[in-house]
Amino acid sequence: MPFVGSLLSAALLKSSSRSLPSLIAGLVALGCLAASIAAYPAIAEGEILRANLEWLPQFGLEFALRMDGFAWLFSVLISGIGFLVVVYARYYMSEDDPVPRFFSFLLAFMGAMLGIVISGNVILLSVFWELTSIFSFLLISYWHNSAAARDGARMSLTITGVGGFCLLIGVLLLGNIVGSYDLDKILASGDVIRNHPLYLMALIFILLGALTKSAQFPFHFWLPNAMAAPTPVSAFLHSATMVKAGVFLLARFWPALAGSYEWFILLGTAGIITLLLGAYFAMFQQDLKGLLAYSTISHLGLITTLLSLGSPLATVAAIFHMVNHATFKASLFMAAGIIDHETGTRDMRRLSGLYRFLPFTATLAMVASAAMAGVPLLNGFLSKEMFFAEAVETHADSILDRILPYVATLAGAFSVAYSLRFIHTVFFGRQPVDLPKPAPHEPPRWMRFPIEILVVICLIVGIVPSLSIGPFLHVAVTSVLGADTPEYSLSIWHGFNLPLIMSMVALVAGTVIYFVLRRYLASCADGPPVFRRLRGQRIFERILVEVSWRWARLAEQRLGTRKLQPQLRWVVFTGFLAGMLPLTLSGFEPRPFAFSGVDPMFAVIWLIGICLAIGTAFMAKYHRLAALVMLGGVGLTVCITFVWLSAPDLAVTQLLVEIVTTVLILLGLRWLPKRNEGVDDAITLRARFRRFRDLALAIVCGVGMTFVAYAVMTMPVPDAIATYFLENAYTEGGGRNVVNVILVDFRGFDTLGEIAVLGIVALTVYALLRRFRPAADSMSMPEQQLIQNRFDEERPERSAGDTVKEYLLIPSVIMQWMFPVLITFAVYIFMRGHDLPGGGFSAGLTLSIAFLLQYLAGGTRWAEDRIRILPLRWMGAGLLTAMVTGIGAWFLGYPFLTSHSRYIELPLIGKMPAATALFFDLGVFLLVVGSAVLILVALAHQSIRINRLRASDTEKTKGGEA
Amino acid sequence: MEIILSIAIGVMTTCGVWLLLRPRTYQVIVGLSMLSYAVNLFIFGVGGVKTNVPPLLGDDVVTSSLADPVPQALVLTAIVIGFATTALFLVVLLASRGLTGTDHVDGRGDRK
Known part of the structure; x- marks a missing residue:
């Protein structure tokens, strides 16, 4: 459905209207949402909806769609936030932008994302996965006349594209292990997969796919660069969709892959580093969207860490946090977009005191960032509490596991600090000076509407979790965990326990950090201290240049040549190897030569023929005519052979072709250069070596051919299609x-x-x-x-x-x-x-x-x-x-x-x-x-x-x- | 019979490959012709070597004793296509010689 909508919008490319394409997009998104919601009763029963279409049956592939609780939750999230983003974008995009193109890409992207979520075949999943990479590329580069947008888009495409390729390898391996690409079968055979020797390979490739998509360390750097996209795109891609695809995949494959030590080490390391680094980097960003981007990275790190733990309870927390993060992050991005839209800048050093101008937006943003910081009574708090609780538990005893509580608290403190910074710098303080747009005011009513919706959701979920999100979450969790679904409680007050203390510590520490660093932050350059020089982007570009330019040139210099002779030499040599290797590997033995049954006349003819052939080879350089005559002689010998060996048709054709060819070449001889008498015939050592090498190659090929030909000819001819032709030529073809x-x-x-x-x-x-x-x-x-x-x-x-x-x-x-x-x-x-x-x-x-x-x-x-x-x-x-x-x-x-x-x-x-x-x-x-x-x-x-x-x-x- | 044919194929392959690797275009064209002889004979030989049993159906001929017609049909087309490629290559050779003024395969004269 979104794809159809995308085509519809594409058809409107020429029109300059803003409302028509956005209307279409809105209706499509709403339609998807309605369709998803309508499926809820069935899903809630624990059913799995399926739709199958034949795709490539000979490879066991079918176009299978499958919606279970988890997929349902995500579908609602994607189409719901998609709808809100469309409403928002309707007001955000300016008149000058080609709006239909924007909505066309957006819908196509939404379709691809929904495809990932509901595909029931892992190959299909990776196809949709690649589609999201491509459409996100198009979306990020929407303002294609800005260099930053182009670079960001290219980087995200390179990284997620490579990741998608790894994922494809991974799922192929997985399919190979299980023997089917069907998602149900794969999920059901977790034990088989974990005990298979190829498990580690498959795991690594799939993790590469997921980590690149979700911008996990060390692939995190594409996300901030993708912020050059229009804000609605960022809000959509970086809250509910693109980056969530990675963690979605991890949760999806959780029953099949999780629980092993490798899973924990690989995923846990990446997650924890990302969690901490993202939060740390986020504190020091001057760009509003940059701050949000790094905080997204950090929150994804949190989800990844939760998934890595391998305990069912942690997975519940992860899924819960995915939903929460999507809601508050989308609203924050939209708020940042409004600020950018109204003031003309996103630089936090220039923004301040906006509360006076945008009281409503400010309030909404405050609630959303409080959710991000994990303040009680908001949804972020709940999932963060669950995370803290899981962090304290011991899962797999290792250093990683032991440092986790401290890391979690620290990251929590950081996130409090950057949330506070976001609110405090932007909305409070003195009157803003020299803004690009002098008089900021509240945006149109409907531009704020999506944020309001999302913030209200944050509040409802935060205050009465078990009544609001409870049943939906339960459905999703059951579909992932199945029988392992643990007991969990979504209430706000669990008593005065360790996680609560950690939350308090984080809150206080975060506030302290912010006020200590406030002076420095207000004036410092973009980027965190210490790491400022170490830019992932730089490294990436360096590598790209190295691989695509220097290595290519080196390879061209070393291996490439404009000369034909070396190329032909390689062709011949490769041809020889291609003939030789399979024979040696399959145990080919040359047959002993038998000289019996040789007709002396035939032998004499070929003696002449061989002499002529060698003569041709000798004469071709200086005596072209002689060589041509001798070549004709060889041709005649071949012709006689055909006569001798019962092939009259061939003999006739060979004879005639021989005549025509000879005349042709004779005609051509006239235009060839005369012999250059002045050339000194002294042969250099290199030339001698070259000739010797060529001769050796030629002789080796010739000898090989002799053995193979002899073996083939003396083998009994298998009863092949020849008999059929011989028997039916007259009856069916009417010829003798x-x-x-x-x-x-x-x-x-x-x-x-x-x-x-x-x-x-x-x-x-x-x-x-x-x-x-x-x-x-x-x-x-x-x-x-x-x-x-x-x-x-x-x-x-x-x-x-x-x-x-x-x-x-x-x-x-x-x-x-x-x-x-x-x-x-x-x-x-x-x-x-x-x-x-x-x-x-x-x-x-x-x-x-x-x-x-x-x-x-x-x-x-x-x-x-x-x-x-x-x-x-x-x-x-x-x-x-x-x-x-x-x-x-x-x-x-x-x-x-x-x-x-x-x-x-x-x-x-x-x-x-x-x-x-x-x-x-x-x-x-x-x-x-x-x-x-x-x-x-x-x-x-x-x-x-x-x-x-x-x-x-x-x-x-x-x-x-x- | 087979032994002579195999040796002939081997010798022609050797000459063909040797000529193919030479620097003059004319040598290469002759080499290609030579190689095509060898390959044609080889394919022909795959069907077995039989004398005096051409694949012509008569009234009192046992079909199973006839020579294999399939390789023959293949080789027949190969001969004709070989003619076409030789003609094409000859003309390319002439055109390259006309454009570059040399008959070296690289169109750049000799290397030292």
Whole structure:
């Protein structure tokens, strides 16, 4: 529901109205509140409301919502305070701010927070958890043109985001331990979790999540920085929601995780330090909101400490204090907001004597801060008493436990001191001077209304606890503690006991502290003495810079390179390891080589092939043409192998591809640099080492491949899908050539993708070559052309270009004659493809070779004048044909690319297979022709373009000289 | 048979990797072609090595004795894609050579 409201407000982004979005927000919040309250009767019965939706059932995840007493209490708190904050914000936000955005974020945040509270699945919980981090980031950075807001928001996002990630790890571990992500199951299996070896890990990660969120030491420093947010946001985030999420989580998982010694030590240490430090820091703040922020930290520390104790009674106190703190802290933040709003400053050194101007607000703030200080008859007093009582008890005997009463009293004294300071400096004393806004006055009636409500709640709870909060608290506590729910009493007067004495001591000591330090506080700089220099924020920023900038640069310097060779070396090396490790780990043993059954002819062919391969490797640097020829030789050997080993289709394709590739590279050779004769061939030691290393790597890879290949080939072939294809190719695909049937029918979708890739490559090549400009030293005419032209010019009876024309005259005539023959051959290969070796690929390549021959025979210019083929259209037509054939199956009610086949009698030709797959193959054929021809034409065309380029260059130089 | 094929694959892999690690673009393109031969043969070999039983269905052929058609189909597409990548790489090579004036893989000339 809040999310819907958030979208609604977002839809109003453009409007400048303040009341409409706030109305929506208010209604939504009120609606949530009403829905929660309506659920109370059922909850009070001890029922747990659930709503499940399938989410990712295959991972055992479902979108489960679950509301028990504790969740109910929090829902009411969130939506109730949310509503009050909305009312307050309606008056707080000024006309200039984009109000709809504010309410949109606020509602979204509220939704995420409610999500945390009522999610019944721990994964879902962590999702909502992250959402609160994100929305709080947006809320804190609401005034995004202020640097403080941006920094504060970024810091809170970094810290809570990291925490959220830890939490996710933690709950995953937890889910792993329990075997389910369902919250009920996890809560029910506390003993299993505590005795599991992974318990400590899970605990640490979950605590990291909770402590970062609740701003516990050592992650406390983001909270004061988040005070740059608008005050309603602070009031909402830092009283009832954001920071409460952490302690909520701790209380939620209390049945599952608490009670162990680790829990106590980890949580207790963090809690006690936070309690004390927060209170101590709060005393020395000059900023009103800063004071409240540190006091929030301190109170959260108190709750954490209570939870760490592991006793049921302490947990009751913790839950009670969560509620109390939410009420008085929200009202105090709002009061601070009013003061800021009316006077224009939050600096306590400048504020004084405001009671005269804001008597009503002052009274409310006084009551609220008295609750914060723990003055009797107010709600803060009750939970503080319970805390003191628990502190005195011994739980786990250790230093931590023994110092707890003293620490508690001291922190109590501090909190009295800062509460007193808040009230005394701001509202009493002399007339304020030089305020930014000269005449402060009481805020509008409805801006005060939320504070009034909250303060009244403080009073009611404080005076008649068992009548007001009693039943609700009981419901919440029972749902967390279950059968362990202890006897507790919420009355104000427990008799003259130790906790009461501690309270008294704290009250007196706090007052004394304040009046002793008053002079100093009124003038000192911001921040507490001694610790002023030690700023968590600084450390955080230092770390951030260190990690994100220095380390990154270091890593880039050490590991990064712009050179391709080291990168490739790493790729090869990693590839080798990736192949090697699993084999070694799974106990791979190379099989003994058996030389029996070797056909000597085959051996001789491969002896030649191997020699050619090694030759290629040697020659590729200085003798490119020789290397290319030898590479072609290797290709032919591979081709023969395919013939030999029952793969005629492969052999045909390999042969044709070999031809096309060779011609392509030949065309490219022209643009490569000439051999540089001037380079001295003296090899440096480093180069020698480099080569040796590369060679070693290459040989290792090769040897590895040999062993693996041999092992794979000699293993018995498991009865895999091959049998299926062999048996069904004819009955279902209507073809006898199983390879072709697989390509165009069984795995037609792959082929479709593949021809699309081919088309894309052709287009890329074309695009790259359109703007191609050869290197300067390739611009001049090739040497052969120069010789030929010189020869022509020397003889008067010849004109330039004659030699080229006469070159290979007879073969070129034959090549031209061969053109129709080749076309026929291509059609033949295409038609027989379904039953005999052939098919679209090879037919397409054959046809492109036919065109290629024309280029070879007549020269580029001649061929381009006569060519009647538009490669782009062929490609488009091919892709379309293939697609349409596939889609055609839909109209007949079959899945994409289902084929149909039958034989038809044609006059003269006889029986013809006519499968729809033939059309698909036709598409393949068209596309292959188009792509191959496009690539060849684009490359060959460069030799014509260069003449133009050369001419324009000459003109340019001439123009420059003139 | 298998032994020869495996040795051939090994030798071609060695040559391919060696060429791949060389500084000249042309060497790299040749190396890639060589590697693709080796890989194609390897994939082909996975289906077992059989002579004289091409996967063509006839009237009196026992299907179970035929060569495995699946690796063949895979290799066939691999050959064609190999052609496409070679073409693409060739053009990139030429364009880089045109832009930088050198045929070093880094486009920056030799390192000393």
